[in-house]
Amino acid sequence: MKTLKIFIILLVLTTGIAKAQFTKAELQVSGLTCALCAKAAEKSLKSLPFIGEIKTDLIRNTYLLTFKPGEQVNFDQISKKVRDAGFFVNNLKATFNFAGIQVADNHFSYGGDTFQLMNAGKSPEGETALTIIDKGFAPKSVSKKYLGQLADTPASGSGRVYHVAI
Template identity: 75%
Template structure:
């Protein structure tokens, strides 16, 4: 009986941890002029170990990226792959599953990275919520300037990166 209780507790904890992750992203790329440009970018993105599937919308230059379950997502690598293909990230909106995630001082952690909510939502978030990364290189200059004009973040103690996001 004791073993069963421990197993159920372990299963509950790991399920909560597995839910707290990025599930998909909508990546808009600027500079694409043809289907070959889009295909080169898609091919470059598929080499990332956390990318599961990519669907392309050529009319809006958008890639819908589905992430592999249990794999840590690195947004800087996504941006680098797009730039290596010769293009630029115009916007990146990622869906995060907030089940079991604590938000303290308008920030949450994912892996070694910290995500600061720039539009100050003190309410608790649950389920899947779309967050838009507003850092330079992930959003148009006007959007980055709007959100990042007054920030004075210091590097997190765990050595990760601070991303600034809006809901």
């Protein structure tokens, strides 16, 4: 009976932790000139282990990426795959589920990376769309708007610091 109680407690704790993650992203790519270009970028993105499904919108040059549950998402790898295919990330908006995530001083950590919320009025809850505004993920005008007056933020983990806007 004691073993069953411990098992149930562990199951509840791991289920709660698993909810806090990036679930999907909308990736806008620049430099696509034809359907073959879009297919090349899609093929490159599909090789990433954390991407489950990709839906392409050729009219807007966007990809809707669905991430595999429980897999660690690496945005730098997404950007690298797009660049390696010969294109550029114009905009990356990722949906994060804040269930069980502590946001302190407009920062939160996930998977060893630190995310700094640049325009958060209050702490986000539930599924929230976050736009990565670092160089290489957003147009220069957007990066300049948010990052122009920013001091360096130390990473709380061993990973990278991403600057995001809601």
